[in-house]
Amino acid sequence: MLPSLFLLLLLLVGGGGATAGHGHDDAAARRTMEEFAGFPASESDGGAFPLRVDSENLQRQIDELASFSDSPSPSVTRVLYSDKDVQARRYIKGIMKQLGLVVREDAVGNIFGRWVGSEAGLGAVATGSHVDAIPFSGKYDGVVGVLGALEAISVLQRSGFQPKRSLEVIMFTSEEPTRFGISCLGSRLMAGSKELAQSLKGTFDNQNVSFVDAADSAGYKIHPEDLHNVFLNQDTYFSFIELHIEQGPILEKEGVPIGIVTAIAAPASIKVEFEGNGGHAGAVLMPARNDAGLAAAELALAVEKHVLESGSIDTVGTVGILQLHPGAINSIPSKSHLEIDLRDIDEKRRNDVIEKVHKSAIDISKIRAVELSEFKIVNQDPPALSDKSVVNAMEFSAKQLGLQYKLMISRAYHDSLFMARISPMGMIFIPCYKGYSHKPEEYASPEDMANGVQMLALTMAKLSLE
Numbered sequence: 001m002l003p004s005l006f007l008l009l010l011l012l013v014g015g016g017g018a019t020a021g022h023g024h025d026d027a028a029a030r031r032t033m034e035e036f037a038g039f040p041a042s043e044s045d046g047g048a049f050p051l052r053v054d055s056e057n058l059q060r061q062i063d064e065l066a067s068f069s070d071s072p073s074p075s076v077t078r079v080l081y082s083d084k085d086v087q088a089r090r091y092i093k094g095i096m097k098q099l100g101l102v103v104r105e106d107a108v109g110n111i112f113g114r115w116v117g118s119e120a121g122l123g124a125v126a127t128g129s130h131v132d133a134i135p136f137s138g139k140y141d142g143v144v145g146v147l148g149a150l151e152a153i154s155v156l157q158r159s160g161f162q163p164k165r166s167l168e169v170i171m172f173t174s175e176e177p178t179r180f181g182i183s184c185l186g187s188r189l190m191a192g193s194k195e196l197a198q199s200l201k202g203t204f205d206n207q208n209v210s211f212v213d214a215a216d217s218a219g220y221k222i223h224p225e226d227l228h229n230v231f232l233n234q235d236t237y238f239s240f241i242e243l244h245i246e247q248g249p250i251l252e253k254e255g256v257p258i259g260i261v262t263a264i265a266a267p268a269s270i271k272v273e274f275e276g277n278g279g280h281a282g283a284v285l286m287p288a289r290n291d292a293g294l295a296a297a298e299l300a301l302a303v304e305k306h307v308l309e310s311g312s313i314d315t316v317g318t319v320g321i322l323q324l325h326p327g328a329i330n331s332i333p334s335k336s337h338l339e340i341d342l343r344d345i346d347e348k349r350r351n352d353v354i355e356k357v358h359k360s361a362i363d364i365s366k367i368r369a370v371e372l373s374e375f376k377i378v379n380q381d382p383p384a385l386s387d388k389s390v391v392n393a394m395e396f397s398a399k400q401l402g403l404q405y406k407l408m409i410s411r412a413y414h415d416s417l418f419m420a421r422i423s424p425m426g427m428i429f430i431p432c433y434k435g436y437s438h439k440p441e442e443y444a445s446p447e448d449m450a451n452g453v454q455m456l457a458l459t460m461a462k463l464s465l466e
Contacts, residue, residue: 051155051159051453051454051457051458052155053155053449053454055446055447055449055450056446057151058147058148058151058446058450058453059449061095061147062139062140062143062144065131066139066143068084068085068087069084070082070135071135071136074440074441075136075137075440076133076138076139076440077133077134078132078133079132079134079176079178080132080174080179080185080214081109081179081214081215081218081220082218085132086219088131088132089109089111089218092111092146092147092171093113096111096113096150096169099113099150099154099157100115100157101113101114101153101169102114105220106190107220107222107226107229108185108189108215108222109173109186109215110170110171110173110186110189110230111170112169113150113153113169113170114166114167114169115157115163115166115168116166117162117163117164117165117167118162118164120166122165122238123165123235123237123238123239123423124165124166124167124236124238125165125166125167125168125238125239125241125460125464126167126170126240126419126423127145127152127167127168127169127170127240127243127460128145128146128170128171128172129142129146129149129175129244129415130142130145130146130172130174130176131143132174132178133176134176134178134438136439136440137437137439137442138436138439138441138443140245140432140437140442140443140444141245141247141437142175144243144244144245144449144452145243146169146171148243148449148452148453149169149456150169151453152453152456152457152460153457155453155454155457156457156461161461163465164464164465165238165463165464165466167460170415172186172187172190172415173186174186175187175414175415177269179214180203180204180205180211180214181269182196182378183267183379184413184414184415186415187417187419189227189231190230190231190232190418190419190422191231191418191419191422192231192421194228197227197230197231200212200227201224201227232422234422234423236422237419237422237423238423238463239387239390239423240390240416240420240425241426241427241428241460242414242415242416242425242426242427243430243453243455243456244428245430245432246259246430246431246432247412247432247437248411248412249434249435250406250435251406251408251430251431252433252434256405256406256431257403257404257430257431257451258398258404258405258406258451258452259406259407259408259428259430260386260391260394260405260406260407260408260428260429261386261409261410261416261427261428262385262386262391262407262408263345263383263384263386263409263410264383264384264386264409264410264417265314265343265344265383265409265410266343266344266346266350266381266382267342267343267417268341268343268351268377268381269339269340269341269377269379270338270342270357270375270376271338271340271374271375271376271378272299272339272340272372272376273335273336273337273338273372273374274295274299274336274364274368274370274372274373275334275335275370275371275373276289276290276291276295276333276335276368276369276370277332277334278326278335279331279332279334280331281329281331281332282330284332289332290369291332291368291370292324292334292370293324293332293336294333294368295365295368295370296322296324296333296336296337296338298364299357299360299361299364300319300322302357302361302364303317303340303357306353306356306357307353311349312346312349314344314345314409314411315342315343315344315349315353316342316411317341317342317343317353317357319339319340320341321337321339322336322337322338323336323337323338324336324337325337340357342357343411345383345411347382347383351380361375381417383417384420384425386420386426386427387420387424387425387426389424390424391407393462394426394455394459396459397454397455397458397459397462400458401451401455403451403454408429410427410429414427426459428452428455428459430444430448430449430451430452431444431445431448432444432448
């Protein structure tokens with residue numbers, strides 16, 4: 001039997017075409033191994049082919065990308081269709097072209113870099129993430145899954161691997177809901193959301209700039225019918241794998257280098273508005289007030305209460321935005337606006353919390369004599385399960401690389417949640433410092449990133465040859 005290192009090498013140089021049955025004996029195989037691997041091979045060698053990651057170059061690229069920011073270092077702010085976002089897009093396309101990938105963009109700016117395989121008509125193996133960043137966040141969220149994916153392609157190219165199925169790196173447009181309040185905008189459209197395609201025609205940001213005008217400013221001239229052109233067919237991709245920092249502390253605490261995601265929690269977003277009478281802070285007596293600000297504060301506490309009473313630690317709720325109008329210290333708020341994020345791995349349990357929050361909003365409006373002018377569920381997405389075939393490929397890769405791994409759930413959601421609607425999906429997590437994310441202290445070590453890139457490269461190679 002050929003040593004396991006050579007079996008892995010066959011995956012990397014052509015999917016088993018150069019076997020002993022094709023005129024190669026074991027001695028020739030070992031010589032080939034030594035040439036590619038850079039160290040003597042033996043029959044007893046149980047290790048894997050060393051997928052050499054250029055960690056120094058990867059970190060340099062991450063640092064360079066972080067410089068395209070509307071906030072000072074070490075924080076990163078990169079909002080959809082801003083000048084810095086456009087610069088980041090240009091940077092990513094430049095790396096794709098350096099790697100010889102075929103680059104294209106769709107109507108909303110999802111960017112695709114394809115390494116065309118020998119059987120280009122087959123569904124491709126895709127990977128990728130996002131590079132937009134919420135205000136004053138870090139430089140690794142999403143970015144590791146884009147620049148790390150491009151490094152994985154480079155690793156495979158340097159190894160001499162020839163893909164059968166094409167390999168594609170995707171930079172998704174606007175995973176973060178920062179500008180228009182819509183999370184995973186690009187991947188939602190790719191997954192065929194007709195509702196989103198329709199609503200985007202009349203969507204505005206908080207500066208009253210329309211989505212269409214914002215896209216135009218970034219170089220994407222959108223016509224209404226163009227949004228439907230973003231939709232992908234079910235057979236476009238054979239599989240999709242996303243590399244990402246965990247954004248939680250579990251892997252670091254347990255000393256495990258790799259997380260293999262089995263499911264992604266179900267997210268929901270809600271917009272709520274109360275309207276009261278307002279008035280002068282000194283002149284209107286307390287019993288006569290209709291304070292929209294206090295109604296909002298009371299609902300925020302009700303969100304926490306209902307989440308804690310769900311009976312599961314997997315239920316989480318956040319009031320991430322609370323705005324008061326007119327926003328003066330000596331004026332009673334006449335309007336309040338809240339945006340609520342609710343998540344759970346159990347869709348029914350999460351939906352039960354949504355119903356309780358809605359009831360609380362109605363009750364509060366009656367008790368405080370304010371109007372509940374809006375209670376809008378912006379999105380109420382189902383959870384996503386990783387596909388068994390992709391999980392198996394990731395487990396295979398971890399074992400070949402000698403990396404300990406943990407099967408785990410993603411409580412944060414990602415573009416993978418929507419890619420699962422059109423393709424078998426899986427995710428690879430790597431540890432991040434103290435689980436920090438969405439803050440400047442966010443950090444992933446070069447070693448952990450290299451492990452993730454190796455995992456991704458080998459998993460894509462395996463799936464490409466199936």
